[in-house]
Structure formats: C-alpha cells, structure tokens
Amino acid sequence: MAAPGAAGGGRSGASAAEWGGFEDNMQVGSGRGRRRAAGPGRVSADAVSAPAQGGGSAVIDMENMDDTSGSSFEDMGEMHQRMKEEEEEEADGEAGAGEEEDGEFLGMKGLRGQLGRQVADQMWQVGKRQASRAFSLYANIDILRPYFDVEPVQVRARLLESMIPVKMINFPQKIAGELYGPLMLVFTLVAILLHGMKTSDTIIREGTLMGTAIGTCFGYWLGVSSFMYFLAYLCNAQITMVQMLSLLGYGLFGHCITLFVTYNIHFHSLFYIFWLVVGGLSTLRMVAVLVSRTVGHTQRLILCGTLAALHMLFLLYLHFAYHKVVEGILDTLEGPNMPPFQRVARDIPVVSNAVLNTTAKAIALTL
Amino acid sequence: FPGLADVSIAQDIPVEGEITVPVGSQSPDEDYSTLDEPVKDTIMRDLKAVGKKFVHVMYPRKSSALLRDWDLWGPLVLCVSLALMLQGGSADSKDDGGPQFAEVFVIIWFGAVVITLNSKLLGGTISFFQSLCVLGYCVLPLTVAMLVCRLVLLAGAGTVSFIIRLIVVGAMFGWSTLASTAFLADSQPPNRKALVVYPIFLFYFVISWMILTFTPQ
Helix, strand or coil, X not given: CHHHHHHHHHHHHHHHHHHHCHHHHHHHHHXXXXXXXXXXXXXXXXXXXXXXXXXXXXXXXXXXXCCCCXXXXXXXXXXXXXXXXXXXXXXXXXXXXXXXXXXXXHHCHHHHHHHHHHHHHHHHHHHHHHHHHHHHHHCCHHHHHHHHCCCHHHHHHHHHHCXXXXXXXCCCCCCCCCCHHHHHHHHHHHHHHHHHHHHCCCCCCCCCHHHHHHHHHHHHHHHHHHHHHHHHHHCCCCCCHHHHHHXXXXXXXXXXXXXXXXXXXXXXXXXXXXXXXXXXXXXXXXXXXXXXXXXXXXXXXXXXXXXXXXXXXXXXXXXXXXXCCXXXXXXXXXXXXXXXXXXXXCCCCHHHHHHHHHHHHHHHHHC | CHHHCCCCCCCCCCCCCCCCCCCCCHHHHHHHHHHHCCHHXXXXXXXXXXXXXXXXXXXXXXXXXXXXXXXXXXXXXHHHHHHHHXXXXXXXXXXXXXXXXHHHHHHHHHHHXXXXXXXXXXXXXXXHHHHHXXXXXXXXXXXXXXXXXXXXXXXXXXXXXXXXXXXXXHHHHHHHHHHHHHHHHHHCCHHHHXXXXXXXXXXXHHHHHHHHCCCCC
C-alpha cells in the first residue's frame, strides 16, 4: 500500500516539489499515501504542507516521476487523457490509483499555470545561481591581484637589473613573479612599434597597424613564454609560468630602448651595435638566471640557446620588418640632390630627420 | 542636565496622534514625469550634463561630479569625431580609410579598458565605468588639438606648421594627462600613483602621436 501510494503521490505531488529535492518528494509521497481520501480541491494544500510529515518510503520510483515540469502544454495533454480515463473508470466506480491521480490533476487544473510558473521560476533561480557562481570563480580579476602588488621603486630597480647579468649561477636566482612591469613594457613596445611602422610608411593591407603591433608583441611575449616554459618543463628547470612571463617581459626592456633609438636615427651600424650590446646584455641576464635554475649541461644548453636565439632574432625582426626606410634615407644623405619623397618617412618632415641623421653621422665620424 | 532627567509621560494622559505615515508620492510621479516630458527636455538635460563635464575637463578641479554621474555619451562623441578627423591621412587613402577609423576607435576603447583594469588591480577604489568615463572625457583637449592641426594644415605643411602643431599637440597632451590624473590618481594608494599615471601617459601619448603624424593627402 505504501509503495503504490508513494509512487502515485510522488508522481503528481512531485511536480510541485520536484526541484526542491528528493526529501520533499519522499515526504510528499508519504503524505499522499496517507491522505487517499482527500478531495480534489485540497490536493495542492496537501502537496505543499506534506513535506512537514516525515518518514515515508525511502525508495523513489523514478519511472513514475514524469517530467511534465513547466510545460502546461504537456500537462494539458496528459490531463485530457486522464480525464478520458477517469470517465471510463468512473463508470466502474472504482477508486484506483488512477482516479486519485486524475483527481489531483483535475484539482490542479486551475493552478496548472501557476505551477508551471513556479517551476520555471525555480529553474531560472538555479540557473542564475550556477552562472553567477561560475562567473565569480573564473572571471574574477582578483586572481591577478597579487601579481600587481608592486611599488614604483621596485619596478625601477627590476628594470635596471634586467640589463645586468648576474655572476652567481651556482645558486638559483630569485625571479619576482610580477606582471605589472612586463605588461607595461609590452605596451610600450607596441607604442614604439606603431611609431616605427608609421614613420616607415608600412602599409598593411589586411588589418590595421595597431592590430599588427599588438599581435606581434603580445604574441611574442605570451607565445615564447609558453614555449620556454614547456622546454623548461622538459629540461627540468625550476621555473613557474608567471616567473617565465616576468623574466621574458623584463627582457623586452632592452628591445624597447634599442628600437626607440634606432627608429629615430636610421643607421645600420648603430642598430647592429645596439643589437649586440643592449640585446646581448638582457639576453645574458635571462640566460644566467635560467642556468642558475637548471641542472645538467645539455639541458642548460638547450634552454639558453633557444632563449638567446629567439630573443635576439625577435629584435632583428622588429627592426627590419617594420622599418623599410633605412636604405632610402642613407641614399638621401649620400647624394647631393634630394630625390623626391617617395620612400622618406611620410610624416616626420625631412628637416628634423636629416638633422638627426647628420648629427649622428658627425658624431660617428669624430669618434 | 537635570531638567531633562524626567521625561517620562504620565500614565493618565492618553497618547494620541496619527500612525499613518504619508506615503512619498513623489517618486512614482517623477518616473511618470520623465516619461511624459517632451523629448527636447530629455535631450537638453543630457546635453547639459555632458557639457558640464566638458567644462570640468577643461578646468580640472577636484570635483566629484565627473565621477558621480558618469556617462559615456561624451567619450563616444569625442571618439567618433576624432576618428573621423583622422581619416584620410595615409598614402593610399582608398585602402587605409577604413582601418584608420577602426584603429582609433579600438585604441581609445581598448586602451581605456586596459588602464581601468590596471588601476583596479593596483588597488583602486574607482569603478569600471567611472574610470572609462574620465578617460574618455579627457580626450577632449586632444580633439581640440586635432581641429587646430587640421586648420593649420590647411595653410600649408612646412616646418613652421610642424612646429606649431608640435607645440599645440604637446600642450594638449599634457593637459589631458594632468586632467585625467587629477581625477584618477586620487583613488589610488598614495605611493602607487606613478604606476597608474604611466599607462595613462602612454595612452595619451599614442593618441597624440597619431594626431601629430597626420597629414592629409
């Protein structure tokens, strides 16, 4: 008696408390089982107040819990069918489980819309809660907050340190896992690149200058960091991803200085000197730090060779890919007549450019 | 105060009065009144708010009006007008006319978002949209500089015009940076102001550079 009662009660009473949890269902089912004689008009009250009664069957008959959740259309169809069944069974005059279900359904007829709405409401609440929890978990910028906890003096000290190679490589060197400095350096590099591209008359057909600059710089920083982290993982080096990002980011300081100078003073030899000296210093620093954290000659060689190659080649690439004016300007200075301004920097007037170049040339000659 | 020690009410005096609290019927009326008012009033009110903020930017004082009632109309208008004026300044104006507009738009909004995130991560107390609002409004001096540059370029594109443009753009760049710093740096812990000012400096520097290197074809 209890089991079919529980099943029958669970079937229709479940639609009110279905989302409330299985305990409610069990209690409603047990409540239903005891109140067989209740009339149709009191079904909803029972279904709502039943959870107060405890101790029903612990087994919930899942196959009888149909999922006519919020859809009044489905309820309508079922109700229609049940009404037919009820008419047939009424003729028998037998109060079976079906009649009770019909009674309940008929009793809920007036409230069907409200039930549907309630269930829809509950679904919405659950969905909203889950979405907001997921959002606050993943899109929380507070995850990044500890990496931005720096003072200006620290940033300045680290910028200067990035050009000074360490001597002690037998002891793992400390790397600050900070992201503010590297991020600002990447943006500065983007700005300098933009300046270089504009002055060298670079025409980008597919896309914008800004997109290319941002893509290049961020792609280098994130991509090479990830690749080096992967290599470090293979070579068993003691370095985390944030530290790698930070190390490479600060290494871009040398790039910024070099490009800032050589985008304005167009001289091949000057660029090569800067490339070797400034680029070399920052590469040596990064290499020394990595060596201090790796064990084994082969691993050290792999890691440091890759990093040095990528770092220096990136500087070379930045200079030559976005800076097509070098030959034009040198020709301009060599020849007595100024050729027409086809390949001259289109926006800095020739005067200031020529002044800068002449000065640099004069200094080089006197040295 | 001995006189106030005894403030009890005598038991035999009945206390009487009105319990009903007059319901403030003003708020629903206000809602209806802003719906029913003529469109001109709504637009004028918004325009006046935007205009007041422009004045705040041009004469930066430490007032919180810009921060309290933030709106993004002003930044949108400034951004669009700057992007429109910066069009057509490339070698092949047929190819680069489109991306120029998108470039300026993206630079301004993406840059403003990055600066806001940065200031929030550094421990700032200002909200996201307030910061966007301030940064957008402080583009006003640079828009004025762009207008002046275009007028100067109408006269000719020589050394003198370059020097004039350099001075004007430089001055406006400094004004923009100072104005936005006056609003934003207050919301930071005092020893980290430089960390917040640098990205703002870079942001306005890029915009100024785009304005200075603009030559119409």
